Amino acid sequence: MEITTVTTFIPYYDKIRERTKRLLAVVPPDSLDWAYMPGKFTIGDEIRHIAAIERYMFAETIAGRPSSYSGCGKALADGYEAVMAYFDEKHEESMAIFRALSDEDLQRKCTTPGNATMPIWKWMRAMVEHEIHHRAQLYIYLNMIGVKTPPMFGLSAEEVAGYGKG
Template sequence: MFSIDYLDRVHARTRRVVLLVPRDDVEWAPKDGWFTFGGLVRHLAGIERWMYGETVQGRPSRYPGHDASLAAGYDADGFDATLAYYDRLHAESRAIFAGLSAERLAARCETPAGAPITVGKWLRAMLEHEAHHRGQLYLMLALRGVPTPPLYGLTSEEVQSRSGGER
């Protein structure tokens, strides 16, 4: 079942990676037509708030996309508009999700594709969606030469070196 505590942990892991995006690379993409760093961050924020946040309340999706005009990069004072957008929409979404009763989590909502699904399962899908895009952020940061921390404390090499047994 969906848990607000688990949402908080997933979001914290993603936000740690978002904070690694270099200021000069906010609108960089690995290929024309692909997500930029900023586009991914705005997408995560917008999908969480305007698609999941609306549909769990029985309303249609209002997802506005991920265009830079929603929250463009950094202003002259160094204020990160994209991060502020991400944080603001997450706070709004979290408040919606925290207010869902056990009955509502067990009730059905409708996805933008028209498929009925229980609210709890729909919110679990949201967490999988976030993990997918977090992986993109990790890969894009690697392409830009930005060191990233291991997701759960150990690298795969450290896990292998601490693992015993025959292969």
């Protein structure tokens, strides 16, 4: 999918973020430090990572600046309220950068931290894929600790299958 206009990308990305926010709404505040094994991202790290990488890697390179992403540890935000506020704040900062783009800017080349050069629209698509990837990890993490997670599109797979049995 090629992203051709900013005005179509913004509402699309808003819907992606809404799905992520629905999932974050069920994160138990006392589970932010849980990880499935030592040395792996915690639930809080995953949330901070989505926020920090969007703002400091994707948005910075889209704005023509080098990535300034430096990790996703507790120094960025610690505790449930702080982590959720950080998540929203970094997203709003990123969205201001994206809203300032023109449709022509989407064809402009940016340089990724891996030194690849690509049109901004492709880098924006990679950003969306990145968020979806980490959201999926959060679904798994939350299921592992017994949290009932919201269905992605309104119905669970079991509910959809039940409709077919009439």
